[in-house]
Amino acid sequence: MKWKIGGKPLTSRIFLGTGRFPSPLVQNQAIEASGAEVLTFAIRRVHLDAPHDDAILQHLEGDHFIYLPNTSGASNAEEAIRIARLARASGLSDWIKVEIHADQKTLLPDPVETLKATEALVKEGFVVLPYTSDDPALARKLEEAGAAAVMPGGSPIGTGLGLLNPYNLGLIAEELRVPVVVDAGIGSAADAVQAMELGADGVLINTAIARAKDPAAMAQAMKLAVEAGRLSRMAGRIPKKKYATASSPLGLGV
Amino acid sequence: MQLKINGETREVAARTLSELIHQFGLNERLVVAEVDGEIIDRSEWEEARLTEGMCIELVQFVGGG
Numbered sequence: 001m002k003w004k005i006g007g008k009p010l011t012s013r014i015f016l017g018t019g020r021f022p023s024p025l026v027q028n029q030a031i032e033a034s035g036a037e038v039l040t041f042a043i044r045r046v047h048l049d050a051p052h053d054d055a056i057l058q059h060l061e062g063d064h065f066i067y068l069p070n071t072s073g074a075s076n077a078e079e080a081i082r083i084a085r086l087a088r089a090s091g092l093s094d095w096i097k098v099e100i101h102a103d104q105k106t107l108l109p110d111p112v113e114t115l116k117a118t119e120a121l122v123k124e125g126f127v128v129l130p131y132t133s134d135d136p137a138l139a140r141k142l143e144e145a146g147a148a149a150v151m152p153g154g155s156p157i158g159t160g161l162g163l164l165n166p167y168n169l170g171l172i173a174e175e176l177r178v179p180v181v182v183d184a185g186i187g188s189a190a191d192a193v194q195a196m197e198l199g200a201d202g203v204l205i206n207t208a209i210a211r212a213k214d215p216a217a218m219a220q221a222m223k224l225a226v227e228a229g230r231l232s233r234m235a236g237r238i239p240k241k242k243y244a245t246a247s248s249p250l251g252l253g254v
Numbered sequence: 255m256q257l258k259i260n261g262e263t264r265e266v267a268a269r270t271l272s273e274l275i276h277q278f279g280l281n282e283r284l285v286v287a288e289v290d291g292e293i294i295d296r297s298e299w300e301e302a303r304l305t306e307g308m309c310i311e312l313v314q315f316v317g318g319g
Contacts (some may be wrong), residue, residue, distance in 0.1 A: 017319030027317075042258055043286075045260040051280050054316040058281065086313050089286045089293045153279025154264070157319065161300030249303065 005179055006095065006127035006148040008066065012037045012083025013196070013226045015068065015181060016219070017206025024059035026215050031060075034219035038241055040068045040097060040204065043087050057092075067093035068129065073099050077116035083130070084121050096121060097151070107157045111138050112138040122146035131183050134168040137173060143178050150176055150205060151183035154195065158207040160187030163194055173199030189218075189225035215237060258309045271302035274310070286313050 002009045016036035021027035031039065039060075047053055061115045069087035074080035079101065084096040098117045102110035109132050118130045127148045132138055134152040142150050152172055155161035162185060163169055179201035186192055186208050195203050205222055212218035256259050256280075257266055257274075268274035271294055275282050287294050288311040304310075 017316040019319050021317065041315040042317055043313050044316045046278070046280060046285060046314050048260060048262070048278055048312070051278055054314070057284050057315050067315070069315060070318055073315075084287065085293055086286050086311075088313075089295065090284070090315065091296070092315070176281045204319070 003179060005129070010037055012056040012223075013202035013230065015040060015183075015202060015204040016209065017204065018045040018056055019206050020210040021215060024056075025221040027210070028059065029216040030209050030219040033208065033223065034224050035175045037064070038066045038068050040206070041069055042072050043069055043083050044073070048174065065232055066095065066245065067097045069093060070097040070099045072099045072101070076100065076110070077113045077120065079121055080113070084126060085207070088126065094125065095129065098128060104244075109133055109153065111135065115141055118142055118147050119145045129181070132171070134165045135174065136168055136171045139172040139176060139180075143176050147178060149179040149181050149201070151181045153184035154182050155185030159185055160208055161185050162187050162191040163198070166194065166198055167238050169195065170198040172233045173201075192222050192225035193229035193232070196226055197232060197233050202226070255304065257304060257307070259295065260310070260312060263272045266304070269304060270300055272299040274304060275299065275312070278312075282311065284314050287311070288313070
């Protein structure tokens with residue numbers, strides 16, 4: 001079933017990050033196995049003495065992707081807005097993932113600057129998807145500011161610690177009308193299932209796939225996990241109970 | 255002429271932004287240019303004259319989450 005961000009219909013519920021893959025070949029295999037339609041990127045200075053080293057787009061196969069550049073490297077709203085404008089000037093996309101790190105050790109998002117940047121970029125006509133902490137009040141404010149989707153982190157970027165606060169993530173998914181994409185911290189397929197069972201509309205995964213022993217296999221696992229988690233959510237799980245309820249008739253009966 | 259490009263001082267022969275992009279062998283469809291803090295649209299690169307001391311940023315999409 002299709003869903004939409006910024007009016008754009010999507011089928012896949014995995015956003016795939018393009019950092020840290022062992023090679024462009026493996027990355028392309030993982031992209032295909034994941035079924036991802038939305039790919040994230042960073043914006044960086046061209047390395048003038050070896051300009052093609054990092055030029056990732058030259059390796060991408062197919063032109064049907066939605067590009068989601070991020071503002072990583074920004075430590076405040078002003079820097080994020082500048083990076084967003086540079087990204088849009090590429091002519092490739094008007095989507096932007098606001099990503100403003102409060103400190104380099106945890107890379108946790110700065111809530112105040114993230115909200116400021118979101119407000120400003122929405123006014124400039126961007127489709128804004130802020131990466132944010134798992135705070136439900138902040139998530140609501142980002143929605144009110146016009147975010148096209150809100151992307152709370154499960155745990156710090158690249159840690160693979162999974163979803164540290166499922167209660168908050170579940171609340172955010174329940175309360176927001178715009179799509180909620182759990183971003184960062186997913187370590188394995190189980191975490192992706194959990195995010196979807198909590199009611200997320202999608203997940204953004206990079207390191208868990210890029211640094212897996214077999215990235216293409218993990219990409220496929222994540223694809224299946226997201227589908228399983230979503231189905232499980234829609235199917236409606238049973239309530240948890242303390243004691244047993246027999247699933248076979250009790251007593252010998254013969 | 256000397257320009258500051260991506261934070262480094264460089265001696266270049268290019269007279270326009272377009273020539274500069276080509277001098278470095280960059281794929282112009284994948285690069286975004288900012289001159290003295292202002293983004294210059296690709297369609298204006300041929301007319302964008304460079305002058306001594308300009309501060310130029312050339313950026314592109316790279317892998318990232």
